[in-house]
Amino acid sequence: MKSHRHSALGADGPSPARLDVEAAGEWSLVVRLSGDWLLSSDVPAFTEIERSIRAGSARRLGFETAALGRWNSALMVFLSKCTDLCRDRGIEMDTSGLPPGAANLLRLARTAADKRAPASGARSATWLERVGEGVLAFAGGAGGFLTFLGECVVALFRLLRGRAQFRWSDTFLVMQECGPQALGIVALINFIVGLILAFVGTLQLARFGATIYSADLVAIATVREMACLMTGVIMCGRTGAAFAAQLGTMRVNQEIDAFQACGISPIEFLVLPRLMALILMMPLLCVFAAAIAIAGGFAVSTLMLDVTPTVYVRRTIGAVTLVSFLLGLGKGTIFGVLVALTGCHRGIQCGTNAAAVGRATTTAVVTGITAIIVSDGVFAVVCSALNI
Numbered sequence: 001m002k003s004h005r006h007s008a009l010g011a012d013g014p015s016p017a018r019l020d021v022e023a024a025g026e027w028s029l030v031v032r033l034s035g036d037w038l039l040s041s042d043v044p045a046f047t048e049i050e051r052s053i054r055a056g057s058a059r060r061l062g063f064e065t066a067a068l069g070r071w072n073s074a075l076m077v078f079l080s081k082c083t084d085l086c087r088d089r090g091i092e093m094d095t096s097g098l099p100p101g102a103a104n105l106l107r108l109a110r111t112a113a114d115k116r117a118p119a120s121g122a123r124s125a126t127w128l129e130r131v132g133e134g135v136l137a138f139a140g141g142a143g144g145f146l147t148f149l150g151e152c153v154v155a156l157f158r159l160l161r162g163r164a165q166f167r168w169s170d171t172f173l174v175m176q177e178c179g180p181q182a183l184g185i186v187a188l189i190n191f192i193v194g195l196i197l198a199f200v201g202t203l204q205l206a207r208f209g210a211t212i213y214s215a216d217l218v219a220i221a222t223v224r225e226m227a228c229l230m231t232g233v234i235m236c237g238r239t240g241a242a243f244a245a246q247l248g249t250m251r252v253n254q255e256i257d258a259f260q261a262c263g264i265s266p267i268e269f270l271v272l273p274r275l276m277a278l279i280l281m282m283p284l285l286c287v288f289a290a291a292i293a294i295a296g297g298f299a300v301s302t303l304m305l306d307v308t309p310t311v312y313v314r315r316t317i318g319a320v321t322l323v324s325f326l327l328g329l330g331k332g333t334i335f336g337v338l339v340a341l342t343g344c345h346r347g348i349q350c351g352t353n354a355a356a357v358g359r360a361t362t363t364a365v366v367t368g369i370t371a372i373i374v375s376d377g378v379f380a381v382v383c384s385a386l387n388i
Contacts, residue, residue, distance in 0.1 A: 015069055019044035021052040028060040029053065031082075034067035037075040046081050053085060061086055063097040071102065079106050148267075148345045152275060155268045159276075165268040174277035178239040183288065185238065186231055190289040193226050194218055194296025202305055211305055215315035218297030224324045227290035229376055232335030235282070236368035240343035243274055244364035247347025248357040256348070266348065275340040282336030283329045290328060323388060331379055335372050342368040 017035040024030045029052060037043055053061070061082065079102060086093040095103045125133070158164040201217040247270060250256050256266050294316060301307040346364035350356050382388075 017041060017043045017074075019048060021049055023058075024062065028062060029058040030062045030064055032064045032067070033075075034069075036069040037071040037078070039072055039074045041074075043074050043078065046078060049082065050085060053089060053091065058091060060092045060094060062094040065097055065099060068099065071099070075102060076105055076109075080109060083110070144349065145341075145345055148348065149341065151267045152271060152341065155265070155272050156275075158268065159272060164272060165265055166272050167269075170269075170273040171276050174274050175281055177242070178235065178277055179281040179285065182235065182238060182285065186234055186285055186289050187292045189230055189234055190222070190227060190293040191296040193230055194222060194293030194298075195300050197221055197226065197293070198297035198300035199304075202301065212307060212311065212315060214297065214301050214305065214307065215312045216319040218301075219294055219316040219319040220324060222290045222293035222297075223320050223328045225328075225376075227293055228286045228328050228332035228335060229372070231282070231285050231289045231332060232339065232372045233369055235278070235285070235336065236339045236342075236372060237365055239278065240339040240368045241361045241365050243340065243343030244347040244350070244361045245357060247271075247344060248350035248360040251347065251350045252352055252354070252357060271340075271344040271348070274344055275337065278336035278340040279333060282332045286328055286332030327379075327383070327388065331376065334375060338371045338375060339368050342371060 015035040017037045018033070020032040020034075022030050022032065031049060079098070083093060083106065085091075095106060098106070155164055155166075159166055197218050198214050202211055202214040205211050205213055205217070247256070250270070256270070259266050259269060298309070298312055298316075301312050302309050343364045346360040346367065350360040
């Protein structure tokens with residue numbers, strides 16, 4: 001630390017550091033500091049002030065530094081020891097008499113100490129307290145998500161009325177990122193899923209001599225269930241995480257605060273284009289995924305089993321109904337909405353550091369996949385109840 005000058009020097013070399021402790025009233029002590037408090041020179045021992053405080057019944061400790069010359073870390077070490085001693089003894093420490101630079105450094109040191117982890121001897125929370133905190137955190141998170149959902153619904157209505165702060169050019173850019181650029185991974189995963197469904201299903205159907213029905217199994221499973229489900233999970237890990245990282249980084253860089261300061265709604269300008277892009281692209285991706293999965297089943301059935309290509313195509317066309325097709329499209333659209341909402345919500349509520357961006361991205365993926373699985377289960381129950 002650089003040495004500082006509190007008062008002018010009148011001699012060539014440094015003056016010796018001095019420490020005097022005087023009583024100021026019945027309950028106060030004043031520490032008079034004089035000379036140069038430097039690491040390169042001898043400074044008074046701390047035991048003198050420690051003995052003075054412990055010997056009396058002082059409740060306040062002040063400082064007088066009118067005669068203080070140059071100082072550096074030697075003075076700060078002394079003041080830090082005084083702070084620790086006053087805290088342990090329950091004494092008020094008045095820093096108004098210190099040089100401004102020393103008082104500011106001491107205040108920074110206190111702030112850093114307050115942010116440290118609690119001591120190992122601190123009482124840990126009980127099981128009931130942890131449960132209560134978890135419930136309150138869940139309730140607060142659910143309330144925040146409902147508020148975010150309501151703002152998105154209002155933004156959609158404003159878009160329909162042509163009054164939203166919304167640019168279609170941003171939507172087309174996001175559509176390019178979450179649509180055509182995602183075809184590769186969507187095709188790979190769904191082709192493998194179609195292979196697995198055909199191979200595993202055929203092994204079981206062969207026991208009953210019903211190998212031909214493997215085409216029906218693959219077609220119905222992919223169109224109704226697996227194509228939209230796998231595409232939703234893929235988009236959650238790929239696009240939902242990207243949304244959370246992008247908006248979280250904007251939060252860290254205070255770009256979202258700048259939008260709000262300029263009167264621009266972050267929901268309409270940032271969230272709405274991403275939501276619209278997934279609403280428009282997810283049905284198309286689900287159709288593409290179903291076709292690729294059926295192609296995977298076609299490859300297994302025609303190359304490894306005694307099923308001709310013509311028979312397989314005819315069985316597939318006969319198995320896929322309009323209801324199943326529309327159900328898959330509807331589920332895919334809902335999954336796209338869930339991916340966009342979870343990713344954007346985690347990004348908007350992100351903290352202001354790099355670690356918070358990482359947590360927001362991870363939480364967006366976990367929350368999105370969980371929401372997709374839960375909603376798919378709800379769809380299964382409803383379809384079963386309605387005999388769809």
